[in-house]
Amino acid sequence: MPIPSSSCRKAVWRRAAASVSCWMPGADLRPSGRSRLSMRTGSEDMQQTTGNLTMMRRMARLMKPLTGTEGKAILCGSLGHLFAVWSMMAAAAALIGLVTDWPPLNGQWVVWALVAVLTALSRGVMAYGEQYYNHEMAFSMLRDIRTTVFDKMRSLAPAGLRDQARGDMVTVITNDIELLEIFYAHTLSPIAIALVTSLANLALLTWLSPWMGLAAVISYLIVGLLIPILSARPTFKVAMRERTAQANLHSLLLETLQGRTELAGLGALGNTRRRVGVATDQMLDARGRTSGRTVANDLVTNVVTLICTGVFTLMACHLGSAGLVDPARGMIGLVGFLSSFAPLIPVARLGAGLQPTLAAARRVFSLLDKEPPVREVESGHGNPLTEFTGEEAKAVSFSYAGKTDPDKDDLGEHGGRTSVLEGLDLSIKPGELIGIQGANGVGKSTLIDLLMRFQERSGGDLTVSDLPIETICTADLRAQQTLVSQDTYIFSLTLADNIALARPDASREDIEQAAHDACLDDLIDQLPDGLDHLLADNGSDLSEGQRQRVALARAFLSPAPLMLLDEPTSNMDALLEGRVLTRLIERKGDRTCLIVSHRPSVLARVDRLLTLQDGRLIPS
Incomplete structure (x- = not known):
């Protein structure tokens, strides 16, 4: 030591x-100026003592x-x-x-x-x-x-x-x-x-x-x-x-x-x-x-x-x-x-x-003690969801708690919180390829959070397969959706295991096919052990474009019928982006895709294009 x-x-x-x-007793305890500012009052000391006793009782109850x-x-x-x-x-x-x-x-x-x-x-x-x-x-x-x-x-x-x-x-x-x-x-x-x-x-x-x-x-x-x-x-x-x-x-x-x-x-x-x-x-x-x-x-x-x-x-x-x-x-x-x-x-x-x-x-x-944004619905306590027949939002609104809009004197319906989405309508049908565009910060990622029930809406109705989304068993809802987010996390696993996160029982052939569809062939050839190469912490040995293609391979391998893609090709060059989009359209089949993107080359390939503006979706 x-x-x-x-x-x-x-x-x-x-x-x-x-x-x-x-x-x-009798020691000079006169506080300095800084000490006076930070000194607790008697009532605060009592609250601290009470809080510590409450904490100890709570800890003791856990050991029953x-x-x-x-x-x-x-x-x-x-x-x-x-x-x-x-x-x-x-x-x-x-x-x-x-x-x-x-x-x-x-x-x-x-x-x-x-x-x-x-x-x-x-x-x-x-x-x-x-x-x-x-x-x-x-x-x-x-x-x-x-x-x-x-x-x-x-x-x-x-x-x-x-x-x-x-x-x-x-x-x-x-x-x-x-x-x-x-x-x-x-x-x-x-x-x-x-x-x-x-x-x-x-x-x-x-x-x-x-x-x-x-x-x-x-x-x-x-x-x-x-x-x-x-x-x-x-x-x-x-x-x-x-x-x-x-x-x-x-x-x-x-x-x-x-x-x-x-x-x-x-x-x-x-x-x-x-x-x-x-x-x-x-x-x-x-x-x-x-x-x-x-x-x-x-x-x-x-x-x-x-x-x-x-x-x-x-x-x-x-x-x-x-x-x-x-x-x-x-x-x-x-x-x-x-x-x-x-x-x-x-x-x-x-x-x-x-x-x-x-x-x-x-x-x-x-x-x-932190309250979760949503309450999970356990199996047996909600509606089962066995197939995806569409997702629909009617007059959906969302506002961030604790954020106020300084330009609005009227607190309004949301109690002064900043309204991100207001009266939004969206109908997603099976097999569609929908594109959503909009300026930065208008709420595109927030919309995806609501569609996946990562957050609760402030108002309106949101249904999946004609069932209110908050009544659906969370595990069933997750089985029907897959997400490619802007920030892809790479785990300290092999490339194959990273791709197979949603399907750990997937066959080697299916993993190879998903990697091929995501245009990862060049990366596999570069890695010493190919698909079996152990990736570094959070994929520090991969480029941003390669990380995005790993995320797309995960989505291709997932059996979920609804794919939600948030800026999936933002770090790819035009040629690689075109190849990935072509594979996505070819492999989509009956699956439904909703793509959020700023790139015109991506949005030009969708069946229906919507613009998010002022909290609402407007056909483009």
Whole structure:
């Protein structure tokens, strides 16, 4: 493990010292001008505390199916810590019985020594059981949460994830979810174990001496309750900054890797390197502040624990010298008290240590709480769609939520949102080849989203095979449609597997025919392994035109009767475009094609041409 430089260590300790000052009454806490602007009000602090408690309750509810496993962890942990305390107390009793003639222990030291050995051995077994069950439960929870997040992302895609940075999503499904392990493995059971063992130790110390019991309950409340509460609020803010900074850095790194060719070609690598450096410094600074809070919390916990043990020791000596408690009984109680803090210290550290986990949980649940643009219709809960007899839109309208038109004073029917489509009519019949043209930004891609139900329309009627589109089983709808979008994603698979995405069971002959129809013969000849060549991440070894032809090959191989093509030849030269269009028309058969394009050479080949203007389709 690398040793931090002296400057790094000094920076961490400076932050720790600044954090410790927050605990010291009378310290100069006057904020600077910037601090005054960012300082939370009391009501905001209360809302933050309430939000964290709500987050913890929500996380705890997810583990209901694993309650039995968590119960085993708590049982093993409680017995393990109690055995540790009882072992020390039994060892103290054995020593006292060996060297003194105190009547209750005189001649019994062998028995107490045996008890000490047995409880110490049992402590090891119970500690193993606690770790085993805690991690079984935690890793099972991470598996279930990650599955839930992937299912949620599937329901949000594609429209619901367009405003989500890829690097941010990678951080959520990797680092943020991994951090939840701290809550499930190192939070719930330690709190329960600390409560159980503290009550048991308190009862034992109170039986030895009520004064010892009183001192113990005050110490336990300070270490196990007061310290976590006081350290939680100042740590959460810096922890949230750290998670956000890390997500921003991941997004920037991912964009840099994907756009490295453009950056090099434009001579922008130096500026990008500086941006990455700034983002890295911001992340490291936020992480350092979080570490400083953690160090401060550990320092305060250790100091307070030492103070409590010192006060308890002085009190035990005073009780013994004053004759209020037998010296031997006081010595056993002191040993038990000193060894009883082991389960409390992890709880005291949760105030700072748990905050990054809560920040990560907030980001995970923020994604899970995101409303999908459309609600999927499960099989058995909607109308089945077995054949395509046409798709029809009547008076369809669509407006983007949260966007306002500054030129319109009247909010109107859409509540001030920008209307993209308004009163649009479209009839698509089987076997047709329809072309749609229009200026950039008029809503052509949005129309395709509505036809495929990636987004919900704001008004009007939209039917497929005379069935309302929102009542059709989503899987059946997808089986009747195939899309070639403007942005083609190439997976890290072979060329053949990339083509066969929609038909993984397709025969080799069908894949070769689809590649031939998409004019990929020259690419196959260039690749070392032909169709079996493993393509690079997102097809970085392919040109834009080649990527588009891979997308067309996927559509040719798909059995869906309706093909929706969004600028399918925009990166091809005229000769190649003509060949592809000829193949498309020849192979179309009874399939229906709707092509969105700016190119006159493409639109000249369609059966019917429509222009999207002012939210409506106009025959051309």
